[in-house]
Amino acid sequence: MIGSLRDLLRRSWRHSSGRWGVLALTLLILVAAFGPLALPDPAAIPDAVAGATPPSASHPMGTDQLNRDLLSRVVNGARISLSVAALAVLLSLTLGTLVGLVAGYAGGWVDAILMRGVDAALAIPRLFVLLLLLVVWERIPLGALIIVLGTTGWFATSRLVRGEVLRLRHEPFVLASEALGAPGWRTMTRHLLPNAAGPLLVAATLGVGDVILLEAGLSFLGLGVQPPTPSWGGMVLEARPLIVTAPWAALFPGAAIVATVLAVNLLGDALQAALDPRSA
Amino acid sequence: MTVLLEVRDLVKRFEAGGLFRGARGAVHAVNGVSFDMTPGETLGLVGESGSGKSTVGRAILRLTEKTSGEVRFDGVDVYQLSGRELRTLRRRMQIVFQDPYSSLDPRVMAGGAVAEGLEIHRLLPKAEIRGRVADLLQEVGLDPSFAEKFPHECSGGQRQRIGIARALAVDPAFLVCDEPVSALDVSVQAQVLNLLADLQRRRGIAFLFIAHDLAVVRQLAHRIAVMYFGRIVELAPTDALIRSPRHPYTQALLSAVPVPDPGRQRTRIVLRGDPPKPTELPPGCPFASRCFHPMKDARCVSERPLLRVVGGSEVACHYAEHDSLQPSVPSSPAP
């Protein structure tokens, strides 16, 4: 019924810059999934004596201040960063879509109440809330971190979805569905959601980039993901004292952050182009 | 003769929201419309933009909630039904929209669109749906392979046929056709009109055919109702309405229809004056401000004329018995 996922990927591929995004992200996902199997997190076997060493044959990215293989650390960090971002965004997406759909479809006082709530929430800066929470809850487990990130990031999404729903609400094809006797939930899921999905997916993709940066920033401040769990932001934090003597220790994790966010954004562009059903 | 649909004093007001409607008044879209329909007949509902004709169609189907009045389908008050009961009734009354581009979900294949009614009401087991969809597509003149096409891969005429197939899937007894050919190319209009005529012959569906083009409506309608400012001003069998229109507005409308024949001279009635604003409901006849009837007087402005029988037609005019003009469609060409 709806165009297949394969079709979507094929069309993203056609977009020249998006191609890089798809490739890069696929690579990253593969690395995050399987990398740690090949290159286990070396935190368990430090050889503290030698200290940071520059990139070499045995250590392509060099070693960090505790002489742990940096490549392994970056690869393991990928798993953490990507899964935190993906899951958090998934949560935001679900919450935001639900609220936006219902608000846009129902209209009236339901819409009014929901949107005033969202307005209030949007007035509070997300970073602030996160900082406050994480400073207090120092040793936050990863699961809880994901939930916190997810529940603080759905507000803008709900407005986006609501906007799309409002745009479509009175289109003849939606009325046709109602005329056929479709109950509200069916119209919402079959007709409104897929057509609102375009901007939604793009926003979600960019949201992943946002959360990666957010998480990296928090780890850099020593909050959120705690050592020894590898996290790119955390690695950059730890490499700060060595920035002059052993710049690679901060460079590689930092580059990883940049590359990932860039790939995600390029993918977002490509998805946007691919999702227009008219650009077959 | 059984009555399929009864509409009594239907009124629809769109309440204004202050900011965007200028004056804070409500828009009076439909101001007291009454008519009946029998099974298998086509009633043409004709009017210009702002006459309220589309709103009537939607209010009957409850796609828009009425403000007051009564709509009875098969003897049942449509507005007294619960959600579930209404959904069941919806199988009997369907709608075809004007714009073939927005009346189909761009992300759903034609087959999916046509099957939707079957799925919602669980009319067929899953395995048989495909076959039924193919049958329906063929019935509207499309090859079954269209089931896999997306709307943007089809032409306007093809999309409109898909929309018709979608409505037919639930086997309705009543179909509101809301300007079904206005957005189509001339050479395609005829195809769709023929299709609708065939469907009526074959399935006995009653059509409420809403349009602004009298020549198009004339093709299919057994009776025609002319609307002006939310009211029916004349309701008559098609031939009678076209040959001897009794309401001044009908006469003006007929005289303005472009006719592809330069040899025919006609008196074109040019309306002067302004129509009432949609937010101000005049107490008397809504056409009074532009009416050219020689007997127009103060009563027309203060007292609203009701639809009454004059000759073979129903007319809403205080002075319908008195000829305002010669019939506007001469039976032979002028020399």
Added chain:
Amino acid sequence: MSELLEVQDLRIRFPAPGGGSSVPVDGVSLRLARGETLALVGESGSGKSLTALALLRLVPPPGKIDPSSRIVLEGLNLLELQGEAMRAVRGGRIGLVFQDAMTSLNPVISIGEQVRETVVAHRSLRGKDARERAVALLDEVGIPGARARYRSFPHELSGGLRQRALIAIALAGEPDVLIADEPTTALDVTVQAQILELLDALRTSRGMAVLLISHDLGLEAGRADRVAVMYAGQIVEEASTSRLFRSPSHPYTRALFGSIPRLESAVDRLVPIAGAVPLPDAWPPACRFHPRCPEVLPRCSVETPPVVPLAPGESSRCWLLVKGAR
């Protein structure tokens, strides 16, 4: 009546995705004399609107007018003009009235101001004189209470009045040629007649030539002096209005007449034209109408029919009219 506008072999090319090009206007030739109305009739996709835009060199990129085309306005070759000179022609010598007044008018500027802007751009009038001229134009197009209405915004006017305002803007430059692209399509039937009457009156009072573009054959009756029927980027028939309606010479025109519902009588069945209008990237070979033609000959799918002259100013692109073609 002198030849005012002459178009020869107008061809517009658009690059197609994946190389190659599509030619939505393919060899259109027309003539317009002062004081006459020519109706250009065709369905969507026939290329009629693009033709109108081409006359003003407003073809949207990436479309391009083929260099072999000729557009000559009273001896002036429009395709050779540059910048300022062409701008002077647009509005100053050829005026264009668009289809949908609601989207063609600036919603935040009063109609009087929009007329005045055009007056200032094309006539050397300023200040109060320009304003007076604008009021006079609004009056000329039949807007009641023109002076008061000067300050009205488009959304405050009815469809008919908005269209009149658009016409006033087109006239502000005092053009010799007025192109009206589907000027009544968005209007109610009772208003359509008024607008067409207005165009007719203006043509006579100002001695202009009018090119009326439409998809509605009925509108043309009694309005135009001559009609040119377009199909798939070409003019398939050109004739005087009375002759076209009395005895159309091209199968497409005949088929169109057969498929239009008539007011006076319902036919048992309308005769539709089979198939659909072809798209510019897939013009049928030889005669473009042959896949749908009810009178098709074997040769129609193989050899492009010539333009057969039938009378002065009348012609038809069809093998049926060539003696011995069957």
